[in-house]
Amino acid sequence: MSGQKAKDDEAAARVERVQGYRVRPDREPGVGAEVDRLTRGIRRRTDAEEAAADAWEAVVPDEFSERVVFVHAKRGVVTVKAADAGVRYRLEAWLRGGGQATYVGVAKTGVKSVRVVV
DSSP: OOOHHHHHHHHHHHHHHHHHHSSSOOTOHHHHHHHHHHHHHHHHHHHHHHHEEEHHHHHSSSHHHTEEEEEEEEETTEEEESSSHHHHHHHHHIIIIIIHHHHHHHOOOOEEEEEOOO
16 A cells, blocks of 8 residues: 555655746746737727817818828827818918917827818
């Protein structure tokens, strides 16, 4: 019987030794911490972009609301897409005439400029 117990103890010791190599200690952070950090960053960008889009909808004149679409906001530059070159020209004139200052004042995020694309 003691021979079997010695074999069991030896096997248990080998398993513990192997687990020591394979199981990470609790003090090392896993991938979960990095994923949480990235998710928080994405959520912040999404919230900022949503705030910029809401401000755009609130400020843009009715003549442009159907012909201009908010695309995205990145690094303080808001990009909007105009239906055609004529709308782009009139929208850029409105922005230069004080529309951009009004938009920046209403937006709850850091907006530096508005870029109009066709």
